[in-house]
Amino acid sequence: MSSSSSTPRVGIIGAGIIGLSVAYELAVRRGVRVTVQDVRPPGRGASWAAAGMLAPAFEAAAEPGVHPRLFELCLEGAALWPEFASELAARTGASVGLDETASLAVALDDAEAARLARIAGTLALKGIAHDGLTGDQMRAVEPALSAEVRGGLELSTDFRVHNRLTVTALLKALTDSPKATFANGPAPLRSVGGKLVLAGHDTIVVAAGWESASVKVEENGQLYSLVNWETALDEIDCHGGQMLSVKAGEGAPVRVVRAGNIYLVPRRGEVVIGATMERDRVIDAPEADVIDALRLAGGALCPGLADAPVVESWAGVRPGTPDHAPFIGPTSTPGLFVAAGHYRNGILLAPVSARIIADQILGISAGDLAAAFSPHRAFAATA
Ligand SMILES: Cc1cc2nc3c(=O)[nH]c(=O)nc-3n(C[C@H](O)[C@H](O)[C@H](O)COP(=O)(O)OP(=O)(O)OC[C@H]3O[C@@H](n4cnc5c(N)ncnc54)[C@H](O)[C@@H]3O)c2cc1C
Secondary structure, three states, X not given: OOOOOXXXXXXXXXXXXXXXXXXXXXXXXXXXXXXXXXXXXXXXXXXXXXXXXXXXXXXXXXXXXXXXXXXXXXXXXXXXXXXXXXXXXXXXXXXXXOEOOOEEEEEOOHHHHHHHHHHHHHHHHOOOOOEEEEHHHHHHHOOOOOOOOOEEEEEOOOEEOOHHHHHXXXXXXXXXXXXXXXXXXXXOEEEEOOEEEEOOOOEEEEOOHHHHHHOEEEEOOEXXXXXXXXXXXXXXXXXXXXXXXXXXXXXXXXXXXEEOOEEEEEEOOEEEEEOOXXXXXXXXXXXXXXXXXXXXXXXXXXXXXXXXXXXXXEXXXXXXXXXXXXXXXXXXXXXXXXXXXXXXXXXXXXXXXXHXXXXXXXXXXXXXXXXXXXXXOOOOOXX
């Protein structure tokens, strides 16, 4: 359906950080009318469960099997964060907890040392500043670290934000905007004569995280899944993650610390300890033994955390793709765009994904980097 004004009216399906950021970019920054639709309370999916690391180097510089330009997209995403955070804070009157202090990536064993060497190699090739530190130098920078830490990298590319504060700020900015409307429940998507229709909207963005393929479409009184209109959505897979937070007392780290799959993220009087990576786990409840194991691993990295009281434990679902990079862009169905599959980097990539989708919807060239994340790309590798 066409809108009466010259700008489109956009229906966004999914109110996680991706859908909310797309809505923010369109409604608040560019004056486009949007409806944000969610089947649950907004902002409580993976975007609430995340740790808030903005980590281009650790996540994408040297990960095997990732999209060849994911690191570039992640760097672009990181570059947008300071302005995104300060603008959101100015609009809502609340900080989103952006902290640009360099993260530490440490090695406790040979495998981790080898991974860090690969990251350092990529950074060196690209001329990106990073510092290799010995174990003693690491402990001078972050005294909470265990004596077992052999050394590692100080990564100025990698920093952090408070993802829950960000989601809350996005919701407030959108609630305050006359251009944005929220709707609860399934989007009334219909297929009419082979055309996908969301009444009152010209354009649809599916941003329903790991559930994007199963968004429902009504056709002749029957419900079908959206994947029938865009088969690329079938590639979105699920990676469950469990984690916990503990009270930050004496001996707690003040920097983000990464060691293989374990990370520690200081966050407003707490330290988040994460996380598991569990293919196909979509249960949103944590398991006590898994949380205990993470807590032990956190204590091994920073002994001061060993007896810290647990504040909270939780689980979420990362939406993945075969090359661990998001689908961003138009689909083969006219008027349907996708912004989903952000895997471990949805917080980092929210502002850049929103900018790309908004440009594409408004007919502004989003550039060749954006085009590389089309849902119709070929997958070079699987890992
Ligand atoms: C444990 C864990 C730690 C993480 N840590 C980090 C990190 O440190 N840094 C980082 O960058 N990323 C991190 N991530 C990844 C990041 O959280 C995700 O990539 C990101 O949140 C995905 O955002 P999203 O908006 O696509 O999905 P979600 O936040 O899951 O939002 C999707 C929304 O769609 C809604 N929805 C589903 N079906 C429908 C439907 N049919 N109709 C309408 N709405 C629907 C859901 O209810 C939900 O609100 C982590 C993830 C997990 C689980």
